[in-house]
Amino acid sequence: MTEQGLSHARLNRDVLRTLTETGPVYWWALGLALAVSLVCFFLPWGYQLVAGVGVAGMNRPLVWGMYLSNFIFWIGLSHSGTLLSAVLHITGSPWRRAIYRSAEAMTLFSLMVAVLFVFVHVGRPWNIYWSLPYPNQRELWPNFRSPLLFDVTAITTYLTASFTFLFMGAMPDLAAARDGTTGWRKTLYTWLALGWRGTEREWHHLGWAYTFFAVLIIPLAVSVHSIVSWDFALSTVPGFHQTVFAPYFVVGAIYSGTAGIVTVMFLLRKLYHFEAYITEDHFDKLGRLLLVLSLLWTYINGLELFTGWYSGSSAELETLRYKLTGLYAPLYWAMLLFCAALPLVLTSSRVRHSFRSMLAISVLVNIGMYFERFLIIATSLPRKFLPNTWRDYLPTWVELAILLGSLAIFVSLFLIFVKLVPSLSIYEVKETLPHGKGADGEGPP
Amino acid sequence: MSVLGLFARPETALAAAKALTDAGHAVSLMSPYPIEGAAEALRLPRSPIRRYTLFGGLLGFSCGFGLAVFSATRHLLPTGGRPIIPLPPFLLIGYELTILFGVLATLLGFLICARLPAWRERPYASETAVDKYGVLLECGADGEAEAETRLRAAGAEAIRRGGELMPPEEGT
Amino acid sequence: MGDYLDKWKQYREPGFPGQLDYAWGLAVDLDRCTGCEACVVACQAENNLPIVGEKDVGEGREIQWLRIERYWEGEYPDLRLRFLPMLCQHCASAPCETVCPVAATYHNQDGLNVQVYNRCIGTRSCAAYCPYEVRYFNWRTPRWDPPLEQQLNPDVSVREMGVMEKCTFCIQRIRLAKDQAKDEGRRVGPDEVQPACVQSCPSQALRFGDRQAPDSAVSKASRSARAYAVLEELNTRPVITYLRKGEEHD
Known part of the structure; x- marks a missing residue:
């Protein structure tokens, strides 16, 4: 065997090992995540289904609450996975290869959790299929003029496209897993790999199809979060009714999504010992991206305040006052600290090259971004036009538990995913390895 | 019938595949990752996938816009003082379905x-998913020996006569 | 082909396609309103409004299709109290209608903003979009302690948990009047129908009628120098005319 063979074979082994070798830590983590999902998400939700949405803290005028914040948050987190992967594929950035599989999985799972929140949010979830266009004997169709229907269309498309993108990119690796495993896994991967053999014909068409997917997914991802923003911006509510909302949401989504990727990369690297494949260089690149996004986000955030103030409308000014000094002012200032001020330390190369500080920043950014999504709803709706109806909003234990439970669902899905699909793109990392140039055989340089 | 030759290095496998193709044989190349220049060497035409994408996109746009118009005109349910067929929202539906149908x-x-999918037995060697490069040479029922000689001459380090069948009966 | 083109042109026009049968409207004379809330009680009785209980009222979930908003002005002792009866404005450009994903709320041929309870899936977006806060959500299953369920109005459906509801201008009364008029082969008179709130107002601060008839009480009110619409600047085009408190009278 040549040196090159050693490192290629080792890559296959390293990645396939993560599928088959499962330590007790994994089972404990999975068990804990599943238990938390059950106790914190499904049981409270069941309670809410029986007792009514009244068990949440929403009231009038705050008919939208934390459930919608969670919906935006998870959709936001889903941006970057597939979007980043597509952009980097088109621009031909080789550093994408080690990270994109898990980033795309993140997209898929956070989207699923987001969709779950639509069910949690509505008053009669058992009738939610009425918002789908299906023929029925009464010839009743959904209202395509509604921004919520834009959402239904966009999210269906996004789920389908992300899943297809992930599946197509993983097909060669599923074939490798088929060849490298036994038992029920072999049967599973034989079906999933569709009979992939890695012939030049397959690679040739995969390359084309993959590029087209990437080209289609970029405008899709931008439109999805613009449409989510229009759920708000198409109203007349002060604090929602802003033209800047679409870019604001898109930038915010990519921002929190990128931070999410950093967190996931850190954990994968630590738990799976992918030190050889996920390097400081990746974190440095992601850190630069985060810095740029934080600056953009800060700018738009400032713009939002400015347009509110400049309108001079008393309702806008009151919303602004409530946001900056009202009940949730501490959250607002914490958001600015986490998402605008703190990421400035990323200008230092030392910080970008330190795994721990990158982890801390990415987690704090996402906490700040959650506050942002929460504040959009919790500081705009309480101050609508008629002062007689003004009222504050406090989430109840049901809403808080469901938030925690949704995190556990996401973690559970991800944990199941990493055992089923190679979480590192074997074939694309191989492309970066030297072809028999006498490399040391201990992994990539 | 076919014979599969395994090569240790991509350059040799590519050169062998190119030479055999130029000599008029039916050849395919198997590799663990896409090899630069393989499509040209094996004279693959430009991928027709772009036509599928274009057609899907156009179909999606007309379906999206058409669905919105159709469903809005079954029962006239005027909302918000807007027209029954407002253009911006319906174009947006068309836009989303352009992408959905384009992807599909x-x-x-x-x-x-x-x-694909091809869930059946085909010549294959699982090493080509790890670190080997396979050249699959189609031949007649009595031409296997000749094909093997050709592949050996081109630098194949191992030969799989008839090929490893996929899916194999037992785990490897 | 030409048929389709005509339809296309018609469907591209903003507003209600074709002619409205009636254009029902309400006039609120703030000069006459004493804030007695008789209309609120009448509405409650007529439309089977759920009684949500003390706890939910404390949490801001009371259901009052018509409410009297109170605004205090000035400092003690120079204190003034203003009343603003607030109910669904049946806006011609209603933000609530466009946002409903299942078209559970739309504009009907009487110029009313109607709510189809059976179609509602409870996204509550209409309430979030409504600048007047007149849409009420059934946060829990409504209950009437016996024998209160005996007094429910049989002409009005009882709503279930997870459904949005709001003022209908007592559509059951409008329907009844239209049926009678149809049987007698005539149009409904401009001031013939009275919703429960109008009927019970002791100071006659509320007037209801057809805005298409130029001599109806609402049409006259809308021509008054005191006429205004609440939150006119949002361009929702409400059909409720408010007459401001003032010295000048018609």
């Missing part, structure tokens, strides 16, 4: 072009 058509195009 691209997937379909890929499956057709790459002749």
Whole structure:
């Protein structure tokens, strides 16, 4: 065997090992995540289904609450996975290869959790299929003029496209897993790999199809979060009714999504010992991206305040006052600290090259971004036009538990995913390895 | 019938495949990752997938816009003082379905072009998914020996007569 | 082909396609309103409004299709109290209608903003979009302690948990009047129908009628120098005319 063979074979082994070798830590983590999902998400939700949405803290005028914040948050987190992967594929950035599989999985799972929140949010979830266009004997169709229907269309498309993108990119690796495993896994991967053999014909068409997917997914991802923003911006509510909302949401989504990727990369690297494949260089690149996004986000955030103030409308000014000094002012200032001020330390190369500080920043950014999504709803709706109806909003234990439970669902899905699909793109990392140039055989340089 | 030769290095495998193709044989190349220049060497035409994508996108746009117009005109339910057929929202539905149908058509195009799914026995060597490069040479029922000689001459380090069948009966 | 083109042109026009049968409207004379809330009680009785209980009222979930908003002005002792009866404005450009994904709320041929309870899936977006806060959500299953369920109005459906509801201008009364008028082969008179709130107002601060008839009480009110619409600047085009408190009278 040549040196090159050693490192290629080792890559296959390293990645396939993560599928088959499962330590007790994994089972404990999975068990804990599943238990938390059950106790914190499904049981409270069941309670809410029986007792009514009244068990949440929403009231009038705050008919939208934390459930919608969670919906935006998870959709936001889903941006970057597939979007980043597509952009980097088109621009031909080789550093994408080690990270994109898990980033795309993140997209898929956070989207699923987001969709779950639509069910949690509505008053009669058992009738939610009425918002789908299906023929029925009464010839009743959904209202395509509604921004919520834009959402239904966009999210269906996004789920389908992300899943297809992930599946197509993983097909060669599923074939490798088929060849490298036994038992029920072999049967599973034989079906999933569709009979992939890695012939030049397959690679040739995969390359084309993959590029087209990437080209289609970029405008899709931008439109999805613009449409989510229009759920708000198409109203007349002060604090929602802003033209800047679409870019604001898109930038915010990519921002929190990128931070999410950093967190996931850190954990994968630590738990799976992918030190050889996920390097400081990746974190440095992601850190630069985060810095740029934080600056953009800060700018738009400032713009939002400015347009509110400049309108001079008393309702806008009151919303602004409530946001900056009202009940949730501490959250607002914490958001600015986490998402605008703190990421400035990323200008230092030392910080970008330190795994721990990158982890801390990415987690704090996402906490700040959650506050942002929460504040959009919790500081705009309480101050609508008629002062007689003004009222504050406090989430109840049901809403808080469901938030925690949704995190556990996401973690559970991800944990199941990493055992089923190679979480590192074997074939694309191989492309970066030297072809028999006498490399040391201990992994990539 | 076919014979599969395994090569240790991509350059040799590519050169062998190119030479055999130029000599008029039916050849395919198997590799663990896409090899630069393989499509040209084996004279693959430009991928027709782009036509599928374009067609899917156009179909998606007309379906999206058409669905919105159709469903809005079954029962006239005027909302918000807007027209029954307002253009901006309906164009948006068209936009989303352009992408949805585009993606699905691209997937379909890929499956057709790459002749997948193929859940049946085909010549294959699982090493080509790890670190070997395979050249699969089609030959007549009595031409296997000759094909093997050709592959050996081109630098193949191992030969799989008839090929490893996929899916194999037992685990490897 | 030409048929389709005509339809296309018609469907591209903003507003209600074709002619409205009636254009029902309400006039609120703030000069006459004493804030007695008789209309609120009448509405409650007529439309089977759920009684949500003390706890939910404390949490801001009371259901009052018509409410009297109170605004205090000035400092003690120079204190003034203003009343603003607030109910669904049946806006011609209603933000609530466009946002409903299942078209559970739309504009009907009487110029009313109607709510189809059976179609509602409870996204509550209409309430979030409504600048007047007149849409009420059933946060829990409504209950009437016996024998209160005996007094429910049989002409009005009882709503279930998870459904949005709001003022209908007592559509059951409008329907009844239209049926009678149809049987007698005539149009409904401009001031013939009275919703429960109008009927019970002791100071006659509320007037209801057809805005298409130029001599109806609402049409006259809308021509008054005191006429205004609440939150006119949002361009929702409400059909409720408010007459401001003032010295000048018609």
